[in-house]
Amino acid sequence: MRNLKNSKHSDRRNAAAEAKADLLAAYKAAKEASEPARAAKQAERLAIAEAREARRAERAQAKLDEKNRIEAEAAARKAEIEAAARAEIEERELASKKRVSRVLEDEAARKAERDRRYANRKARRA
Template sequence: MKNARNNELSDRRAAAAGAKAALLNAYRSAKTTAEPTTMAKRAERMAIAAAREERRLERERVKIAESERLVTEEAEKLEAAAAEAEARDMREKSLIARVIEDEAARKAERDRRYASRKARQA
C-alpha cells in the first residue's frame, strides 16, 4: 500500500502552500529572536572596521612622516655635500693663490738678483 490517501492536485498545492507559510513563519520568528545577536554582530563588525580604518590611517601617517624624514635627510646631505664642495674649492683657490704668490716672489727675487748682478757688472 504505497499511498492510502487520494492526493489530488488541489490537496498537493494546499500542502505546498502550507509548508511555504510554515517556513516563512519559522524564518520570521527566527529572525526576531536572533535580532539582538545580529545587532551585536553588526556592532562588532563596525567596531572592527573602524579599528581597521584607524590602523590604515596610522600607517599612512607613518609613511608620510617617513617620506618627509627621508626628504629632509636627503636635503641635509645635499647641503653638506655643497658645503664640502665649497670648502674644497676655497682650499684649492687659496692653494693656487699661495702658489702664484710664491711664484711671483721667486720671480721678484730672481729679477732683483739679476738687476743687482747687472749693476755690479756695469
Template sequence: MKNARNNDLSDRRIAAAEAKTALLNAYRAAAAAAEPARSARQAERMAVAAAREERRLERERMKRDEAERRAAEAAERQAAADAAARAETDAREAAERNRIARVLEDEAARKAERDRRYANRKARRA
C-alpha cells in the first residue's frame, strides 16, 4: 500500500503549507549563498560596461579628431588652390600690362621715327 493513512483536507493543506515554507526557506538560503557570486558578476558586468563606454568615447574622439584633420587638410588645399589661382591671375595681368606697355612703347617709337623722317624731309626741302 502506497498511502495507508487517511488524509483529509486539513492534513493535505498543512502538508502543502509546510512544503511551500520549505521551498521558500530553500530559495532564501540559496539566494543568500549566491549573493557574493551575484555581486561579483554584477561588478564584473559594470566593469565591462564601463570599459565598453570608454572605448566608445575613444572611438568618437578619434573620429572627431580625424574629421577635424580632414577639414584642416581640405582648408589647406583650398587655400593653396586659391593662392595658386591668385598667382596665376596676377601673372596673367602682369603679362597683359607688359604687353600693353610694349605696344605703347612700339607705337611711340614708330611715331618718333615718323616724326624724325618728317623733320628730315622738311630739313632737306628747306
C-alpha cells in the first residue's frame, strides 16, 4: 500500500511537472508568435520618440529664432533712437550756430550803421 500511495504522489508530481512544461511551451510559443507584433510596436515607439525629439528640436529652434528676432528688433530700435538723438543734437547745434551767426551779423550790421552815422556826422561837421 505504501508503494501505491507514493505512486499517486509521484503521479501528481509528474502531472504538475508536465503542466509546468506545457505552460512554459505555451509561453514560448506565444512569445514567438507575438515577436513580429512586438517588433512592430518597438518600431512604432522608436518612430514616436524620434518625432517627439524632432518636435522638441523644432521648438528649440523656433525659440532661438524668436529670441534672435527680438534682439535684432531691439538693436534696430536702439539704433533708431541713437540716430534720432544724434539728429536732434545736430539740429540743436545747427540752430545754435545759426543764432550765433545771426547775432554776429546783427552786431556787425549795428556797428556798420553806427560807423555810417559817425562818418555822416563827421562829414557834416567837416
